[in-house]
Amino acid sequence: MKTLSYDPLYLFIDGRWLDAEGRDTVAVVNPATNAVLGRLPLADASDLDRALAAAERGFATWRRTAPAERARILKASADLMRERVEHIATLMTLEEGKPLVESRDEVLRAADYFEWFAEEARRIDGRVVPANRPGVLQLVKREPIGPVAAFTPWNFPAITPARKLSAALAAGCSVIIKPGEESPAAALALARALDDAGLPKGVLQVVFGVPDAVSSQLIASPVIRKVAFTGSMPVGRLLAERAAAGVKPITLELGGHGPVLVFRDADLDAAAVGGAANRFRGTGQICISSTRFLVQRDIYPRFTERFVAATRALVVGDGLDASTQVGPLANARQLAKMESLVEDAVRQGARLLTGGKRIPGPGYFFEPTVLADVPMSARVMHEEPFGPIAVLRPFDGLDDALTEANRLPYGLSAYAFTRDARTAIDVADGLEAGMIGINQYRIVATELPFGGMKESGIGSEGGAEGIHHYLVNKFISQI
Structure with missing residues (x-):
């Protein structure tokens, strides 16, 4: 079997690719061979502060970007993912271990989510509600909720980030995402496609680090307005408690049996x-x-x-x-x-x-x-x-x-x-x-909701339902 190259690993903050210089690192290991593929830089508190500041600025820009333009960028990123499918799939198999045919399928389905939610961006609407008084105009608008902190595991390193990123970005939110440290390259490849497609700087940040330290700092920040997590029940409960302390909504996709x-x-x-x-x-x-x-x-x-x-x-x-x-x-x-x-x-x-x-x-x-x-x-x-x-x-x-x-308490x-x-x-x-x-x-x-009930989660991703969690209602009454 020929030797295959593995991409250098970075943090992605405010449109900049930041390497390991001056940062702690962790080894990324091929689970099929135990060979070290690369060293992943870990974000420290100052990196996370920069990511939060960038996300705040990015949201101010992205929320005002026309839905048609958001859709264009998301579709362009999907096209790039499909063009790069062999490279991204190989990265995924090297770091996560799944058969290459499954990795290819995952990358293509991740691209499908970006294309699906590109169209959903153009369908965000509100309504006019007849007033019970003459001369009053009553409107209900749907607006992006704000900067999102998203956390995804290692087992589906392309499609799980894709579900969160595509819906949040389509809604007009900025995102700080922390993918799993054991399979980082696939998620970074998605970020590269978005960057190359023209996503404005600061709209997306990709960070890695000690999970407890990263989640506690991001969720506690007043910049973050929404949390999304895929992973285990115990961690989901912990993040839900942290989100509740700031009265922040959370979408959870947890375990199953x-x-x-x-x-x-x-x-x-x-x-x-x-x-x-x-x-x-x-x-x-x-x-x-x-x-x-x-x-x-x-x-x-x-x-x-x-x-x-x-x-x-x-x-x-x-x-x-x-x-x-x-x-x-x-x-x-x-x-x-x-x-x-x-x-x-x-x-x-x-x-x-x-x-x-x-x-x-x-x-x-x-x-x-x-x-x-x-x-x-x-x-x-x-x-x-x-x-x-x-x-x-x-x-x-x-x-x-x-x-x-x-x-069982599972209901996925x-x-x-x-x-x-x-x-x-x-x-x-x-x-x-x-x-x-x-x-x-x-x-x-892509067109169907993905999510559970009972202790397997809160809310759904994918489908028409997937974008709703990243939007808020604003009622306007005008005389």
Whole structure:
């Protein structure tokens, strides 16, 4: 395999690309090889102060920019992302580990979000409300909320920043974004495309640093008017508390533990073979991934056989290898967590049908793992595994399946497979999840809302709903 170059890493503040000189740095590591790809500069308090001042100035400029011009810049950046897809996808695979085909798809879908919200920028409108007094004009306007602090994780380093940036910028907000430090180059490539497309200086800042220090300083600043976060439930709760202290709205997309309900009349290949592909895509490090497969008892043995066979057929390896279907985990912490969850489940009586071990050699590789008949006391029945572990359990009737599906505080994604229309309606009505797939696993599209309920989040990104969180209402009554 040929040696591939990795982009230099920067902070991006007030239109300037700032390198590591005079700053602390952290290593960015290829999770497939353990090789150090580069050193990432970390923002200190003075860098964050400069980012806040720039965002304040940038907002003053950008909010007055005509929606058509905002749309033009966002569309131009989407075109640049598509032109640079191979380069950005390679960066993503090097730093995050996912197969190159998944990285390409992610970059193209990130570009789609910028194009979608470019059009939404042109559709921001208000209304005239008839007055109950003669001679009075009553207007409701929609205006950008103000500078935004956005925080995104490492697992989708292009599409997750894209959802936040495209909607906020389309609304007329400036943004300070802190992507995940483990996969920074892809997010910086998006910023480069926006800069090259003509985004005014100060409208976007990209910073990295110690997460707690960065979030506390940004959210506490009076400059910031809105917070957006994708990540874990514990961190989401912490950021929500910080935002609440300043009475600042927050959009949260947190964890999931996606149930899959498979009924006796389901297409077993679609549910089982497709389920294995979906579960282990991204090495299971996907918040909307199918995790708990709940299968009607009389088809449980046949489903299990097909699911295990499909899992064993998956090719694990370096994401740069064209044959790879499952890449490495992100870091050593994830490896240790997988081992701990499997050991706990087996010790309590679960059947280990395949996998269950780290793969020897360099990189953070773990075998795609299937656990059957997992007792309810096992940790994996309560904790989001966020790795290549699938859990199989039988159920008897619809009520039993819905009870288990809705048992956890998670409410992000859920899936069901049935040929019966009545069952499909009852399941869709009964599931407590923000996104539901019936007879399919692909539930994400730019034109649709992405978000959960319960403790899986507040608000939605994507779709027509995605821009609303970055706008405020202003009522004007004129005589």
